Amino acid sequence: MRLFKSSLKSIAGVVLGLSLGMVVCYFAGESPWKVLKVLFQSSFGSGYDFGMTLFYTAPLMLTGLAVSLPFRAGLFNIGGEGQLMMGALAAASAGVLWKDPHSPVVAILFATGLAFLAGGIWGAIPGVLKAKRGSHEVITTIMMNFIAAGITSYVTLYVIKDPNSAQAESIPLPEIFHLKPFAIFNGAPMGYLIFVLIAVVLIVHYWLWNSVRGYELKVVGENELAAETYGISKQKSWIFSMFLAGGFAGLVGVVEILGNAHRFKLGFSADYGFVGIAVALLARGNILGIIPSALLFGILQKGAGSLDLETEKVTRDLTYIIQGLIILGVAAEGLYERKVKPRVDKKAAKNV
Numbered sequence: 001m002r003l004f005k006s007s008l009k010s011i012a013g014v015v016l017g018l019s020l021g022m023v024v025c026y027f028a029g030e031s032p033w034k035v036l037k038v039l040f041q042s043s044f045g046s047g048y049d050f051g052m053t054l055f056y057t058a059p060l061m062l063t064g065l066a067v068s069l070p071f072r073a074g075l076f077n078i079g080g081e082g083q084l085m086m087g088a089l090a091a092a093s094a095g096v097l098w099k100d101p102h103s104p105v106v107a108i109l110f111a112t113g114l115a116f117l118a119g120g121i122w123g124a125i126p127g128v129l130k131a132k133r134g135s136h137e138v139i140t141t142i143m144m145n146f147i148a149a150g151i152t153s154y155v156t157l158y159v160i161k162d163p164n165s166a167q168a169e170s171i172p173l174p175e176i177f178h179l180k181p182f183a184i185f186n187g188a189p190m191g192y193l194i195f196v197l198i199a200v201v202l203i204v205h206y207w208l209w210n211s212v213r214g215y216e217l218k219v220v221g222e223n224e225l226a227a228e229t230y231g232i233s234k235q236k237s238w239i240f241s242m243f244l245a246g247g248f249a250g251l252v253g254v255v256e257i258l259g260n261a262h263r264f265k266l267g268f269s270a271d272y273g274f275v276g277i278a279v280a281l282l283a284r285g286n287i288l289g290i291i292p293s294a295l296l297f298g299i300l301q302k303g304a305g306s307l308d309l310e311t312e313k314v315t316r317d318l319t320y321i322i323q324g325l326i327i328l329g330v331a332a333e334g335l336y337e338r339k340v341k342p343r344v345d346k347k348a349a350k351n352v
Contacts, residue, residue, distance in 0.1 A: 007286070009284065009330070010283070010284055010293075010330060012329070013282065013326060013327075013329035013330030013331075013332065014282070014296065014326055014329065014330075015329070016325075016326075016329035016332065017322060017323075017324075017325035017326030017327070017328065017329035017330075018322060018325075018326065020325045020328075020329070021318065021321060021322035021325050022035065022036070024318070024321060024325075025313075025314055025318065028313045028314050029312075029313040030312065030313035030314045034311065035307070035311065035314065035318070038306050038307060038310045038311060039299060039300070039303035039306070039307075041306075042302055042303040042305075042306035043298075043299040043302050043303055046186065047184050047185050047186045047188070048185055048186040048187055048188045049188075049302070050185065050188075051181065051182065051184075051185025051187075051188025051189070052185075052188045052190075052302050053295075053298050053299055053302045054185075054188075054190045054194050054298070055188060055189055055190045055255070055259075055260070055298075056297075056298040056301040056302050057194075057294045057295050057297075057298030057299075058190065058193065058194055058197050058255045058294075058298075059084070059252040059255050059256070059269075059276075060272060060275055060276055060279050060293075060294035060297050060298055060301075061197050061198075061200075061279075061290055061291060061294040062084075062197065062248045062249060062251050062252050062255070062272075062276070063084065063249055063252065063272050063273050063275065063276025063277075063279065064276045064279035064280045064283060064290040064293060064294050065200075065201065065204060065245070065248040065287070065290060066080045066083065066123070066245040066246065066248045066249035066273075067080065067245070067276050067277050067279070067280035067281075068280045068283060068285060068287060068290060069204075069217075069241050069244050069248070070137070070238075070241045070242055070245050071221070071280065071285055072208065072214075072217045072218055072241060072285070073217045073220045073221045073234075073237045073238055073241040074220060074221035074222075074224070074238075075127075075130065075137045075221075075238060075241060075242065076137060076138050077123065077126075077137065077141055077242065077245050078138055078141045078142055078145075078273075078274075078277065079122070079123060079126060079140075079141030079142070079145055079246070079273070080245075080249040080273030080274070080276045080277070081148075081269060081272070081273030081274060082122060082141070082144045082145035082146075082148030082149070082273070083119040083122045083123050083144075083148070083245070083246040083249035083250055083273070084119065084249045084250060084253060084269060084272060084273055085148045085149065085269065086118045086119055086121075086122040086148050086151070086152070086246075086250060087115035087116065087118050087119035087122075087246075087247075087249060087250020087251060087252060087253035087254075088115065088152075088250075088252065088256055088257050088268065088269075089118065089151075089152045089155060089156070089253070089264055090111075090114040090115050090117070090118035090119075090250065090253065091112070091114060091115040091253035091254055091257040091258060091264075092160065092170045092173065092253070092257045092263060092264035093114070093155075093160060093170075093264075094107075094110055094114045094115075094177070095107070095111060095173030095174055095177040095257075096160045096170060096171050096173065098110065099174055100174075100176075101176060101177075103176075104176050104177075107174075107176045107177045108179065108258060111177055111254065111257070111258060112251065112254050112258075115250045115251055115253040115254050115257075116247040116248075116250050116251055117247070117250075119246040119247050119248070119249050119250015119251065119253075120243040120244065120246045120247035120250060121243070121246065122144060122148060122246050122250070123242045123244075123245045123246015123247065123249065123250075124239055124242050124243040124246060125140070125144060126140035126141045126144060126242055127238045127240075127241070127242030127243060128239055130238050130242075131234075131235035131236075131238045131239050132235070137238075137242070145273070152264070152266065153168070156168055156169065156170055156264055156266055160264070162263065167265065168265065168266040168267075169261075169263050169264060169265040169266070170263045170264040170265075172262055172263045173257065173258070173263060177258055177262070178258060178259075178262055179191055179192075179193055179254075179258045179259040181259070189259050189260040190259065191259070193254070193255065193259055197255075198291060200248075201287060201288070201290055201291055202288070204287055205287040205288050208287060213240070216232045216237055217237050217240075217241055219232055220232060220234045220237040220238070249276070252269070252272055256268050256269075275297055275301070275323070278297060278323055278326070278327050279293045279294050279297055280293075281327055281331075282296070282297075282326065282327070282330055284330070296326075300319040300322060300323060301319065303319060304316035304319040307319065
């Protein structure tokens with residue numbers, strides 16, 4: 001019942017945000033129905049469109065996990081962007097340094113493992129600073145984003161740079177590292193990986209609700225004092241949750257490097273780390289809710305370019321406005337609970 005109510009509140013927030021976005025369209029002089037039609041057709045109008053929608057959705061599922069898991073332990077991870085950059089760099093480096101792994105399965109698993117490990121280590125550093133020094137994770141994760149940007153820039157330009165390209169990009173990965181897309185998507189870079197990522201979300205959900213470690217994260221997040229009273233280390237929970245969060249964000253590198261570009265390119269991320277925060281907020285702590293939430297934001301990201309081409313009065317910036325309005329719509333429930341609901345209950349009590 002609690003999950004059902006939470007889902008209804010998220011849906012209400014989405015409806016409110018979209019409605020307000022359409023009001024913005026109306027006052028901008030564009031037909032709201034036309035905007036909705038453009039977004040829908042851009043996302044599902046063809047096999048290629050649907051494949052690209054899934055391509056944008058996949059990283060958001062991972063960065064949504066990267067925010068939701070630390071939430072569970074009472075932490076706020078804003079370092080997804082840096083963590084995914086380190087994971088992507090590790091995945092690309094795997095292909096650059098190991099040119100003949102003899103087996104596609106071994107190659108992909110090796111690159112995936114490096115991506116998860118690199119992102120996990122980058123996420124664990126703020127966790128350690130929080131546990132050992134009391135440093136606030138919001139500050140440290142933001143700082144780690146800038147450090148990751150500097151490291152990836154240096155390595156890309158001076159260590160694994162493609163000498164035959166004028167762009168800031170690495171040497172291409174051997175074909176044995178490439179993930180194959182589905183033919184039905186007509187060239188869109190998405191294949192079996194989308195099913196693997198959905199399975200990952202389902203497994204994480206099951207693990208959190210049916211394991212000792214998942215229970216410990218929940219206890220630490222809800223009441224640190226109670227956790228310590230019963231012998232649960234909040235420090236270990238913080239470090240562990242941040243390591244997992246960074247690892248999942250690092251897997252964005254698998255989506256992009258192995259599945260799409262087949263090399264590391266500076267600036268490849270469409271702000272996946274930051275949009276992942278919105279995905280997690282919309283999911284309201286429900287891991288399963290990350291899947292539809294990521295799909296919604298994937299639709300908005302895919303439709304952004306079409307708004308530039310097919311509308312006269314609005315541009316891709318409208319999608320960012322809608323994203324913000326959706327989050328405000330979800331957050332409005334908290335305002336209702338604190339300000340409006342007590343007054344309603346008070347009036348009801350007087351009338352009894």
